[in-house]
Amino acid sequence: MKFITRLVFVMAPALLAAGMLFAHPGDYHKYSGEQLYMRFCASCHGASGAGDGPVAEALSTHLPDLREMAVRSGQRFSRDWVYRIVDGRVRIAAHGTREMPVWGTGFYVEYGANADADGKAQAIISELVDYLIAIQQPPLESP
Numbered sequence: 720m721k722f723i724t725r726l727v728f729v730m731a732p733a734l735l736a737a738g739m740l741f742a743h744p745g746d747y748h749k750y751s752g753e754q755l756y757m758r759f760c761a762s763c764h765g766a767s768g769a770g771d772g773p774v775a776e777a778l779s780t781h782l783p784d785l786r787e788m789a790v791r792s793g794q795r796f797s798r799d800w801v802y803r804i805v806d807g808r809v810r811i812a813a814h815g816t817r818e819m820p821v822w823g824t825g826f827y828v829e830y831g832a833n834a835d836a837d838g839k840a841q842a843i844i845s846e847l848v849d850y851l852i853a854i855q856q857p858p859l860e861s862p
Contacts, residue, residue: 747826747829747839747843748839748842748843750843750846751846751850752846752847752848752849752850752851752853753850755843755846755847755850756768756847756850756851759820759822759847760847762774763775763778763782763819764782764785765782767786767854768784768785768786768851768854769784769785769786770782770783770784770785778818779818780818785851785854786854786855786856787855787856788801788851788855789855789859790855790856790857794859796851796852796855796859798848798852801848801851802844802845802848804819805822805823805844805847805848805851806821806822806823806840806841806844807819807820807821807822807823807824808821808823808824822840822843822844822847823840823841823844826839826840826843826844827840
């Protein structure tokens with residue numbers, strides 16, 4: 720029974736990603752970063768970003784507090800590095816396992832897997848990264 724429970728929780732992110740099919744992909748560009756985060760990230764990373772989402776304990780990887788990414792990097796937030804992690808199409812060894820969905824591919828496919836689709840996927844991921852910047856604790860200083 721434990722195996723089945725773990726399997727369900729591990730598969731939940733994939734099922735949530737598949738939930739992308741329930742909304743018309745043209746709608747995602749209308750979502751705020753927070754709405755995108757709540758739809759695609761909060762099940763694992765938690766509503767606040769603390770790494771305590773309902774799926775988190777079933778994963779083999781400890782989820783970090785996303786609100787403290789800048790603190791862990793000496794109060795610097797590398798937008799490009801975080802973008803690449805969320806996108807997932809380029810594996811980053813320091814990021815660890817591949818339990819996190821490859822959102823770049825998911826959005827790219829949802830929008831039709833063509834040149835226009837890649838631009839839309841990039842815009843959605845950028846919106847998510849902007850939200851992650853906004854939730855950093857303590858808040859980041861403006862440049």
